Amino acid sequence: MQKIKTTSLRIQGLSKEKMSSRTLSKSIFLGIALTFLSYNETKAQLTATGQVRERTELRAGQGALQKEDDKAGLFTSQRARLNIGYTGYRFKVFMALQDVRVWGQDASTINRTTTEANNGILLHEAWGEIMLNDTISKIQNLSVKFGRQEISYDDQKVLGGLDWLQQGRRHDAVVFKFANKGWIADVGAAFNQNKELNTSTIYNGTNPAYGAGTNGIGTMYKSFQYAYLGRKFFFGDLSFLFFKDDFNKYTTVTSGAPAVTTKVYGEGVWSRNTTGFYFNSAITRKLNLTGSLYHQGGKDKDGRSISANLASITSTLQVGRKLFVGPGIDYLSGDDGTKTVTATSDNNRFDPLYGTPHKFWGSMDYFYAANGFGKQGLLNYFFKVKYNVKDNLSLFLDVHGFQAADKLSNGAGGELSSYLGTEVDLLVKYNLTKMINIEAGYSIMKATNSMASAAVKNVTTPDLSPQFAYVMVNVKPNFLAKK
Known part of the structure; x- marks a missing residue:
């Protein structure tokens, strides 16, 4: 002043x-x-932050096994975000403009067609929040948040922002939010359309500006509704989630020579329901347990009945002042690969919805990362180690043992070994300053022939020792911070 x-x-x-x-x-x-x-x-009403994150990756079988004679891929991708927020009397607004692209993807001069085709620039978030309780209310928070927003809960196993992916993940939704005395209760809904319409609500499930679907399902939801209830207790956190996502019904039509099958979308939806619990508890001062249990029912995107489950538990034990270790296991049910799948067959494959698979099922992203793996489910046995060298430098080591949760067919009436491979992930994180982070990772997997089989992902003459390495620089400035 x-x-x-x-x-x-x-x-x-x-x-x-x-x-x-x-x-x-x-x-x-x-x-x-x-x-x-x-x-x-x-x-403190106005906030202005940003992010420039560049990641150089060397892929030699990352995401899918490659052939022995295939060369490794090398590229650099970049995310740039500008985040503007404002808080006024009984309201908040926030916008995040994002540009994502691979270096060299666009021409070095203005090329409108190329830029549009790459779909690099979009609004990652653009939401408003209205406080429904006034300043003298005894309720901590009662509000409605509407617009494009990240929806993330608990450990992000089934609902998360997927920050590893340069594009991230967001939803166009409305969420009613309540918080008071350790309780959190959210109720949200979304309803998608391809464009403005005067009649009909048919939605073909694609979104060219952002990409269709998650976890390899190949389609966007038509709508969703969910309820989340969480509570902080003396022993830790406990929460409940009910999530229903709906997929537009369709029929298939075959025509032409050679025959071509296409989807014809109609009115109505198939609804998938996911219900479960999550807990995070400090058993002792140095031992922490995190776990979840979910069940999926209803209909999948193709109208098949679903009966699928997820169970997970992770332990973290502090050994000394700097070392943290812990084993854990994830179980995600899948289909019996020895049985023929028909339109009336039950779907027993658990789909971890809109979570963050990179965080849980290996840095090489073989499972539940939009690549079609995991049809027979997954058993993930893992052991994690974290060592804090100093306040701004940490080392991580994760070892995963991957196994199909159900039977794998050898294509001749028999079964394959259900063991898929062992993955080792090494990671270094270094904070140069509060706003500058440098991260480097290296992963290698010893895959089995089952991993390369037609039952999982058919690869002829596969390289069974895939590798992945990256270096990432992340700068997150606060433009209004005092020097």
Whole structure:
């Protein structure tokens, strides 16, 4: 406020004869700008942050096994975000403009067609939140949040922002939010359309600006509704989730020579229901347990009945001051690969919805990462180690043993070994400053022939020792922070 008063006195002290109209306008504008910045600095209403994240990756079988004679892929991708938020009386607004692209993907000069085809620029988030309780209410929070937003809960196993993916994940939705005395209760819904329509609500499940679906299901939901209830207890956190996502019904039509089968979308939806619990508990001062249990029912995107389950438990034990270790296991049910799948067959494959698979099922992203793996489910036995070298430097080691949760067919009436491979992930994280982070990782997998079989993902003459390495630099400035 002292700067504003000083500026005001200087303006008043200037002689009217010597001050031109242009000078006066500039002075008034400067005074208004200083007033605005000072007010927002005091009230902390305006936030302006950003992110530039560049990641160079070397892929030699990452995401899917490759042939022995295939060369490794090398590229650099970049995410740039500008985040603007504002808090006023009983409301908040937030927008995150995002650009994602691979270096060299676009021409070095203006090329409108290429830029549009790459779909690099979009609004990652754009939401408003209205507080339904006033400032004298005893309720901590009662609000409605609407617009494009990330939806993330608990450990992000089934609902998460998927931050590893440069594009991230967001939803166009409305969420009613309640929080008070350790309780959290959210109720949300979404309803998708391809465009403005005067009649019909048919949705073909694609979104060219963002990509269709998750976990290899190949389609977007038509709508969803969910309820989340969480509570902080003396022993830790406990939460309940009910999530229903709906997929537009369709029929298949075959025509032409050679025959081509296409989907014809109609009215109505098939609904999938996911219900379960999550807990995070400190058993002792140095031992922590995290676990979840979910069941899926209803109909899948193709109208098949679903009966699928997920169960997970992770332990973390602190050994000394800097070392953390812990085993764990994930179980996701799948289909029996020795049985023929028909339109009336039950679907026993658990789909971890819109979560963050990279966080749980290996850095090489073989499972539940939009690549079609996991049809026979997954048993993931793992052991994790974290060592804090110092406050800004941490080392990580994860060892995974992957196994199909159900039978794998050899294509000749018999079964294959259900063991798929062992993956080792090494990671280094270094915080140069509070706003600059450097991360490097290396992964290698010893895959089995079952992993390369037609029952999982058919690869002829496969390289059974795939590797993956990356270096990532992440800069997240706060444009309004004091120096």
